[in-house]
Amino acid sequence: MSRFLAAHAQFVAKGTFQGKLYQVSWYPGAVVSANASEKVYGAVFKIDDFENVFKVLDHYEGIGHVPSASDLFKRESVQAVLVDGTTIETWVYLYNRDVSHLKWISSGDFLKFSNEEV
Numbered sequence: 001m002s003r004f005l006a007a008h009a010q011f012v013a014k015g016t017f018q019g020k021l022y023q024v025s026w027y028p029g030a031v032v033s034a035n036a037s038e039k040v041y042g043a044v045f046k047i048d049d050f051e052n053v054f055k056v057l058d059h060y061e062g063i064g065h066v067p068s069a070s071d072l073f074k075r076e077s078v079q080a081v082l083v084d085g086t087t088i089e090t091w092v093y094l095y096n097r098d099v100s101h102l103k104w105i106s107s108g109d110f111l112k113f114s115n116e117e118v
Contacts, residue, residue: 001057001060004056005045008047008048008049008052008053009045009046009047009048009053010045010046010048011043011044011045012043012044012045012046012082013043013044013082013083013084013086014041014042014043014044014082014083015041015042015043015044015080015081015082015083015088015090016039016040016041016042016080016081016108017030017032017039017040017042017078017079017080017081017090017092018032018033018035018036018038018039018040018078018079019031019032019033019038019039019040019078019092019094019108020033020038020040020099020104020108021040021104021105021107021108021109021110021113022095022099022102022103022104022105023102023103023105023110023113024095024102028105028110028113029073029094029095029097029099029102030092030093030094030095031094031095031099032076032078032094038108039108040092040108041107041108041109041110041112042092044080044082044088044090054075054091057075057093058075061073061075061093063075069096071096072095072096072097073093073094073095073096074093074094074096075091075092075093075094076091076092076094077089077090077091077092078090078091078092080092
């Protein structure tokens with residue numbers, strides 16, 4: 001998927017949004033949080049062809065042609081803060097299932113967490 005993004009989007013900056021991150025399996029799942037101190041870290045990309053790229057990304061993230069409550073993830077718009085402090089509206093894929101049984105990644109950074117787990 002990283003090659004697909006590299007071909008169809010430009011990296012903007014690293015950023016955060018207000019949320020909590022969980023280990024679902026070998027991949028993470030993020031949910032929005034009401035607590036301003038809880039952040040999820042990631043990368044923000046500018047997408048070239050919104051409609052076609054999101055078709056591919058939605059399929060990859062387990063979202064059906066008609067989004068439903070049974071989908072693994074849901075795509076929602078959130079406020080993100082870039083490393084330079086700029087706030088932008090961006091799309092994120094949020095985990096669409098119960099998280100009560102999942103391990104919370106308190107750092108909010110899955111790459112850092114993955115490296116610590118190795």
